[in-house]
Amino acid sequence: MAAGRLPPGALTLRQFLRRQQVLQLYRKILRAIREVPAEQDRRYLKDWAREEFKRNKDATEEDAIRMMITQGNMQLQELQRTLRLAKS
Template sequence: MGGLTLKHFILKHRVLNLYRQAIRSVRSIPDPQARKETVAWIRAEFERNKHLTDVPTIEDRLASGRRDLRRILPTMHLSNSRS
């Protein structure tokens, strides 16, 4: 854990909160296959970025993740409710 700062610790907490929020949001997707694919996509995105250590990059990815979550999940809810 050498080299990690208090800022890294705080960002790790924020990343975990975003992950939990994203997974909880997926529960409301009515189609089981769409729900499964969305969870897989979320996990893949977090896995892809788990080795980042640069604070500005982590902060940027967090902001991007929040935007994606707000933009993508409501779209899926609307498209599934029309089916």
């Protein structure tokens, strides 16, 4: 293998870090969903999150991935805000 070349399927450092960021967001969303009181709502939100992440798993465009992470974080914050309001 030539110097500076990655083996097929290997991630660059940037891709690896971005992947970790996406997985961390996914775990945070699932943790927040666990706090939803109604079982049916929890199941719906969990299925929704799983489908959204699955649908976008093959995305490679850096700007698009960054935008999706930003949108995911905003949706997570909205869910957390809603849960806080429901508890108060």
